[in-house]
Amino acid sequence: MNSKFRKAALVYAVGQILAKSLNFIFIPLYTSKLGTEGYGQLALIDMIYSLINVLIILGINSGYIRFYKENDKIGRKKLKGTAITFSIIFSTALIFVNWIAAPFYVNKFIHLQNGVSIMNLILIRCATEQITYLLIID
Secondary structure, eight states: OOHHHHHHHHHHHHHHHHHHHHHHHHHHHHHHHHHHHHHHHHHHHHHHHHHHHHHHHTTHHHHHHHHHTTSOHHHHHHHHHHHHHHHHHHHHHHHHHHHHHHHHHIIIIIOOTTHHHHHHHHHHHHHHHHHHHHHHOO
8 A cells, every 4th residue: 555545544534533533522512402302303403414415416426526537628617517507406406395395294204393494404505515515626
């Protein structure tokens, strides 16, 4: 293994360990401020966010990176435009469908106060992150 790879692997490993450690360290703070029910709701929202994020991304980031090197400057611009356009259209459609359907499924399955608003905000956050990622990557 070359040293560049080891350094990169070490940076990612340390970042992952720190992120997980901070989450673990903050559990007492969360439960003392939110109570166990509030912490459970926060965990549920976090899980829903993770699932929706996978749905919105749809491997677009991986596909973009995969085909990036195969294209010249013009092809890369076209690839980026296609990825961003698809992300915007798909995210907008998903947000619109959620806006209509959320009142029916949120109250039945998720049981959160302000659940419809929370679901809409999660979708908007996921879409914003996806589009921002595609705008800054190069």
